[in-house]
Amino acid sequence: MPEAASAPSSSRALIGDSEFDRDTAVVRREPGVHDIDLSAGWTILGAVNGGYLLAVLGRALADTLPHPDPFTISAHYLTASRPGPAVVRTETVRTGRTLSTGQASLFQYDDAGNEVERIRVLASYGDLAALPDDVRTSATPPPIPPLEQCFGPEDGPAPADDGSTIADRLMIRIDPATLGWALGKPSGKGEMRSWFGLADGRDADPFSLLLAVDALPPTAFELGLKGWVPTVELTVHVRHRPAPGPLRVSITTRNLAGGFLEEDAEVWDSADRLVAQSRQLARVRLG
Amino acid sequence: MPEAASAPSSSRALIGDSEFDRDTAVVRREPGVHDIDLSAGWTILGAVNGGYLLAVLGRALADTLPHPDPFTISAHYLTASRPGPAVVRTETVRTGRTLSTGQASLFQYDDAGNEVERIRVLASYGDLAALPDDVRTSATPPPIPPLEQCFGPEDGPAPADDGSTIADRLMIRIDPATLGWALGKPSGKGEMRSWFGLADGRDADPFSLLLAVDALPPTAFELGLKGWVPTVELTVHVRHRPAPGPLRVSITTRNLAGGFLEEDAEVWDSADRLVAQSRQLARVRLG
Numbered sequence: 001m002p003e004a005a006s007a008p009s010s011s012r013a014l015i016g017d018s019e020f021d022r023d024t025a026v027v028r029r030e031p032g033v034h035d036i037d038l039s040a041g042w043t044i045l046g047a048v049n050g051g052y053l054l055a056v057l058g059r060a061l062a063d064t065l066p067h068p069d070p071f072t073i074s075a076h077y078l079t080a081s082r083p084g085p086a087v088v089r090t091e092t093v094r095t096g097r098t099l100s101t102g103q104a105s106l107f108q109y110d111d112a113g114n115e116v117e118r119i120r121v122l123a124s125y126g127d128l129a130a131l132p133d134d135v136r137t138s139a140t141p142p143p144i145p146p147l148e149q150c151f152g153p154e155d156g157p158a159p160a161d162d163g164s165t166i167a168d169r170l171m172i173r174i175d176p177a178t179l180g181w182a183l184g185k186p187s188g189k190g191e192m193r194s195w196f197g198l199a200d201g202r203d204a205d206p207f208s209l210l211l212a213v214d215a216l217p218p219t220a221f222e223l224g225l226k227g228w229v230p231t232v233e234l235t236v237h238v239r240h241r242p243a244p245g246p247l248r249v250s251i252t253t254r255n256l257a258g259g260f261l262e263e264d265a266e267v268w269d270s271a272d273r274l275v276a277q278s279r280q281l282a283r284v285r286l287g
Numbered sequence: 288m289p290e291a292a293s294a295p296s297s298s299r300a301l302i303g304d305s306e307f308d309r310d311t312a313v314v315r316r317e318p319g320v321h322d323i324d325l326s327a328g329w330t331i332l333g334a335v336n337g338g339y340l341l342a343v344l345g346r347a348l349a350d351t352l353p354h355p356d357p358f359t360i361s362a363h364y365l366t367a368s369r370p371g372p373a374v375v376r377t378e379t380v381r382t383g384r385t386l387s388t389g390q391a392s393l394f395q396y397d398d399a400g401n402e403v404e405r406i407r408v409l410a411s412y413g414d415l416a417a418l419p420d421d422v423r424t425s426a427t428p429p430p431i432p433p434l435e436q437c438f439g440p441e442d443g444p445a446p447a448d449d450g451s452t453i454a455d456r457l458m459i460r461i462d463p464a465t466l467g468w469a470l471g472k473p474s475g476k477g478e479m480r481s482w483f484g485l486a487d488g489r490d491a492d493p494f495s496l497l498l499a500v501d502a503l504p505p506t507a508f509e510l511g512l513k514g515w516v517p518t519v520e521l522t523v524h525v526r527h528r529p530a531p532g533p534l535r536v537s538i539t540t541r542n543l544a545g546g547f548l549e550e551d552a553e554v555w556d557s558a559d560r561l562v563a564q565s566r567q568l569a570r571v572r573l574g
Contacts, residue, residue: 071547071568076388078381078388101363122407123363131545135544137543138541232386237568253425256423257422260358274542281358
């Protein structure tokens with residue numbers, strides 16, 4: 001087990017006072033304009049992870065809209081983000097009693113100092129704490145062995161110095177039944193299941209759920225594909241405020257065709273509640 | 288079988304010359320501004336159907352972007368649309384070689400003549416005809432009986448005059464195994480399966496797929512709920528150009544909780560290709 005997961009709770013990072021909170025904090029320059037220095041700690045092959053970026057945009061919208069929590073957030077990824085300065089511009093589209101809708105774009109700068117748009121997002125926010133507690137779900141938590149029987153990056157060979165830093169900040173323990181790709185024997189099934197948390201032990205909140213849906217190795221690996229699977233569009237529904245403790249994340253791909261695939265994620269909390277659902281469309285290089 | 292489905296192809300409406308094409312046609316007033324008179328023929332309980340509206344927005348974006356086909360389109364529904372004049376404003380967000388991204392909003396007018404935004408959309412477009420033909424899908428077509436063993440609105444009692452006109456324009460034949468709600472005995476499973484087409488026999492294209500994913504009775508009916516299930520957000524992935532002939536549509540809900548549910552749709556064509564996938568977040572009134 002990772003040190004963070006076995007450490008007493010008194011030494012864990014807290015929501016609001018953790019690396020994830022500091023690295024996603026936006027500074028309001030003026031209404032609708034937020035600055036951030038994108039951290040170099042959340043990269044994959046040199047590009048900033050799409051889930052981390054979604055959390056940054058989600059926090060800028062939470063600072064703009066009258067409701068606190070992203071209920072549904074749809075992101076279209078335009079160009080790859082790099083660590084460094086960025087600006088997030090937000091707009092309130094509509095304000096209602098129980099839901100409000102906003103738009104946000106993240107920009108960085110080219111060599112001439114011109115703004116280049118990285119991502120554009122539409123989102124509807126509400127208040128998760130105000131929802132009735134009815135649950136009639138037919139979904140069931142993913143079948144995953146206990147955390148100590150699953151495997152993380154530190155169980156494999158030392159990682160290559162390839163510009164991927166995000167693994168240092170995550171607690172990921174993958175179900176060995178979905179880990180064939182790491183042994184050169186992909187199952188051919190588009191499934192992966194994992195325990196998930198932040199390495200410093202910070203519990204999950206709606207913003208870290210935006211990270212959780214896009215932080216596992218791609219299902220494409222279990223389909224026998226290699227290389228980067230860039231996201232075109234990612235939509236996340238946050239359905240419930242997560243209970244403390246590690247999450248379980250299940251991702252599946254049913255349709256790999258024409259050089260694209262969809263990847264669906266479900267995130268379950270320690271109280272067996274389905275707390276987030278997502279779907280993304282991603283490009284693949286077929287080989 | 289409905290008349291249209293059994294009619295010889297010579298009497299069928301054609302893509303580009305059908306009621307659906309005329310009712311979704313936008314007129315470019317100037318670059319980025321399109322006018323349309325929303326038809327009264329696609330309403331449910333007096334409000335214009337969200338799938339029809341998505342097709343209208345999709346056509347305005349196709350007229351704006353350099354690529355012809357919606358690959359992924361995400362809509363946030365703000366206020367209910369009514370039949371009558373509307374304006375669609377579009378923006379090109381980014382143009383790439385194989386994908387371009389755009390934004391569109393549909394507005395109508397309040398009593399004072401002010402524009403009121405109804406829907407806002409982000410979408411990435413490409414060229415379906417240019418995709419490689421690789422298919423490694425693990426998804427299988429929905430198990431649905433032959434069309435003549437399924438049931439449509441005309442098999443039930445005469446519909447109430449409740450401001451719902453869309454059924455006259457659709458060929459819907461629902462799998463009796465998912466039709467318990469119509470007999471007062473909902474199955475409790477969040478599933479519905481149906482044959483789907485346009486009543487005038489026009490074959491499917493990417494724009495009518497945007498309608499197909501949101502045109503069945505809601506899965507909530509089979510979960511024992513009644514009344515309107517308004518869409519908050521709907522994202523559609525169009526994965527392949529549909530072959531001629533009727534479509535099969537499968538919709539499922541796994542998580543009804545806190546007054547919201549997700550509804551996933553898959554659309555299969557007559558060549559057994561998965562041509563579209565969608566997910567929406569909708570509100571429910573729990574009773």
